[in-house]
Amino acid sequence: MTTFRKKFALGISTLSILAIIISGCGSNTGSTNTSNGASAESQTNTDQAQNTAGQAKAGGAVRVAMTTEPDNLDPYLSAATDTQSMMDNVFDGLFEAGENSDLIPAIASSYQVSDDGLTYTFTLKQGIVFHDGSELTAEDVYYSYAKLSGLNGQEPLSSKFSSIASIDTPDDYTVVIQLKDKDAAFLAANIVAIVPKDYEQQSEQPIGAGPYKLAEYKPGQQLVLEKNENFYDKEHAPVLDKVEFKIMPDSNSAVLALQSGDIDMIPGITAQGVLQLGDGYTVVSGPQNMVQLMALNNSVKPLNDVKVRQAINYAIDKDVIIQTVAEGNGTKLGSNMSPAMKMYFQDGLEDYYTPSIDKAKQLLKEAGYENGFDLTLTVPSNYQFHVDTAQVIADQLKNVGIKVTIKQVEWSSWLEDVYNNAKYEATIVGLTGKLDPHEVLGRYETNYAKNFFKFSNSDFDKLVNQGKTEIDEVKRVDLYKQAQTVLTEQAVAVYIMDPSRTVAMKGNLQGFKMYPVQKYNFAEMYYTE
Numbered sequence: 001m002t003t004f005r006k007k008f009a010l011g012i013s014t015l016s017i018l019a020i021i022i023s024g025c026g027s028n029t030g031s032t033n034t035s036n037g038a039s040a041e042s043q044t045n046t047d048q049a050q051n052t053a054g055q056a057k058a059g060g061a062v063r064v065a066m067t068t069e070p071d072n073l074d075p076y077l078s079a080a081t082d083t084q085s086m087m088d089n090v091f092d093g094l095f096e097a098g099e100n101s102d103l104i105p106a107i108a109s110s111y112q113v114s115d116d117g118l119t120y121t122f123t124l125k126q127g128i129v130f131h132d133g134s135e136l137t138a139e140d141v142y143y144s145y146a147k148l149s150g151l152n153g154q155e156p157l158s159s160k161f162s163s164i165a166s167i168d169t170p171d172d173y174t175v176v177i178q179l180k181d182k183d184a185a186f187l188a189a190n191i192v193a194i195v196p197k198d199y200e201q202q203s204e205q206p207i208g209a210g211p212y213k214l215a216e217y218k219p220g221q222q223l224v225l226e227k228n229e230n231f232y233d234k235e236h237a238p239v240l241d242k243v244e245f246k247i248m249p250d251s252n253s254a255v256l257a258l259q260s261g262d263i264d265m266i267p268g269i270t271a272q273g274v275l276q277l278g279d280g281y282t283v284v285s286g287p288q289n290m291v292q293l294m295a296l297n298n299s300v301k302p303l304n305d306v307k308v309r310q311a312i313n314y315a316i317d318k319d320v321i322i323q324t325v326a327e328g329n330g331t332k333l334g335s336n337m338s339p340a341m342k343m344y345f346q347d348g349l350e351d352y353y354t355p356s357i358d359k360a361k362q363l364l365k366e367a368g369y370e371n372g373f374d375l376t377l378t379v380p381s382n383y384q385f386h387v388d389t390a391q392v393i394a395d396q397l398k399n400v401g402i403k404v405t406i407k408q409v410e411w412s413s414w415l416e417d418v419y420n421n422a423k424y425e426a427t428i429v430g431l432t433g434k435l436d437p438h439e440v441l442g443r444y445e446t447n448y449a450k451n452f453f454k455f456s457n458s459d460f461d462k463l464v465n466q467g468k469t470e471i472d473e474v475k476r477v478d479l480y481k482q483a484q485t486v487l488t489e490q491a492v493a494v495y496i497m498d499p500s501r502t503v504a505m506k507g508n509l510q511g512f513k514m515y516p517v518q519k520y521n522f523a524e525m526y527y528t529e
Contacts, residue, residue, distance in 0.1 A: 061244055064244065138172055144193070315360040
C-alpha cells in the first residue's frame with residue numbers, strides 16, 4: 001500500500017515564497033487551460049516574514065479582486081484558470097496539489113498500482129459529505145470519472161481520462177480503475193473534482209466537498225463562498241467565514257479599493273499598483289510556472305510556412321518585452337515549458353532565435369514574402385499585460401515589413417473564437433503550468449481537441465505519446481525534452497517568458513501559499529489581531 005504523503009517525481013522544483021512589504025513590480029497576465037491566470041513580479045524576504053505580529057483570530061471575510069468573470073461554475077466545463085482557482089475551494093479531488101509539486105491526500109487515503117501499471121486501486125476516506133449533506137462514496141467517483149472519460153456513453157469531457165478502460169466499485173470506499181495503456185500522467189490527473197452522482201446543475205448551483213461552498217453568484221459583480229462547517233479534513237478546516245470574489249477588470253480600481261479598505265487581496269497586481277500601494281501591505285511574489293506566448297495559427301497562410309514562423313521569431317526581441325512589459329520580472333523562454341518544471345525543462349532553447357532583422361528578412365524572402373504581409377493579432381482586452389506585449393511585438397515586426405493590426409476582444413469571445421474554434425491568425429495569452437509534462441506539451445498533439453495552434457507533426461506526436469506511457473523516468477525526461485526542441489525548431493509559436501506572480505494583501509491577512517499551479521487555498525488563510 002502506498003500513501004499519498006509520498007512526493008512524486010513530477011518534475012517541478014519547489015517554488016519559494018518570496019514576500020515583501022513594499023517594492024516589487026508586476027503585471028496582470030491572462031491565461032487559459034490553456035488558461036486564465038494571474039500575474040507578474042519581484043522578490044525578497046520569506047513567507048515567515050509576512051507578518052509575525054499578532055495572533056490568529058477566527059472568522060472574518062476576505063474580499064478578493066478578480067479581473068475576469070467565471071466562464072462556467074461546473075468544474076468539468078470551465079476552461080479558465082481564474083475560475084478554477086476560485087472554484088478549487090468548492091471542490092476536492094482524490095489528491096490535491098501540494099506546495100512542493102507533490103500530491104497530497106484529499107478524498108482518497110491510499111492507493112495501489114499493479115505491477116503492469118494498468119490498474120489503480122484507490123481507498124476513499126469515510127465520513128465525507130457533499131455540501132448538500134449526501135455522503136461521498138465510490139459511486140460518486142465512478143459517476144465523476146465516467147463523465148470525464150466518456151464511459152457514461154456521452155462525449156468525454158477531458159482527454160486526461162481517455163486512457164480509462166473500466167471503473168469498478170467493489171464496495172462503498174474502493175475504486176478500481178483499469179487503464180487501456182500505461183499512462184504516466186494519470187496519477188497527477190486525479191486532482192480533478194469529485195462531484196455528487198446524478199447531479200446535473202453544477203453550472204447553476206455547484207456542489208462539491210471542498211472547504212467552502214457557494215453562497216451567491218451575481219454575474220458581473222461577485223461570487224461569494226462561505227465556510228463549509230462539515231468539511232471532512234478537520235486538521236485543515238477553514239478559519240475564514242467567507243471569501244468574496246469581486247469582479248474588477250480595471251487593475252487601477254482594484255489598487256484603489258485595496259487602499260480604501262474595500263477589498264483585502266489582489267491576486268495579480270501590476271508593477272504600478274505595487275508602487276502605488278505604499279507601506280502597510282504584504283506582497284508575495286514568486287515564479288508562476290506559466291508560459292506567455294504569441295500563438296501562431298499554423299493552418300492559415302502565411303503562417304503555415306515554417307520559414308515565416310521562424311522569421312517572426314527572429315524579428316522579436318524577448319528581452320525588450322521582458323524589460324518593458326514585465327519590468328524585468330520574467331524568465332525568457334524558448335519553448336512551451338517553464339524552468340519551474342526543473343526536471344523536464346530543456347535548457348538553451350531560449351536563445352535558439354537570437355534576434356536578427358537580417359535573418360528574418362531573408363527567411364521572409366525565401367518564403368515569398370519579401371515585402372512582408374498583414375497580420376491580425378487578437379488579444380484578450382481585459383489583460384493589459386498581453387495588450388502591452390502585443391504593442392511591443394507590433395513595433396518589432398514592423399521592422400521586417402509585417403504590418404500588425406491588434407484586435408482586442410472580450411475574454412469570453414477569446415475563449416470561443418480562439419481557444420475553442422481557432423478562428424484567428426495570431427494571439428497572445430498565458431498557458432498555465434501543470435503537474436505533469438504531458439498536460440503541458442500534450443496541447444500540441446495533432447488530435448488534441450483544443451490544439452488551437454493547429455500544429456500537426458508526426459515526430460512530435462510520437463515523442464509525446466511515448467512520453468505518456470514511459471514509466472522509466474530518465475527515458476521520459478529525454479522524450480519530453482526532444483518534444484520541446486521540435487516545438488522550437490518548428491517555430492509553432494513565439495515563446496516569450498514565464499512572468500513572476502505577485503499577490504498583494506492587507507498586512508494582517510496571513511497564510512497565503514504559492515503553488516506550482518495557480519491555486520488560492522483560502523482554507524489556510526486567516527487574519528491576525
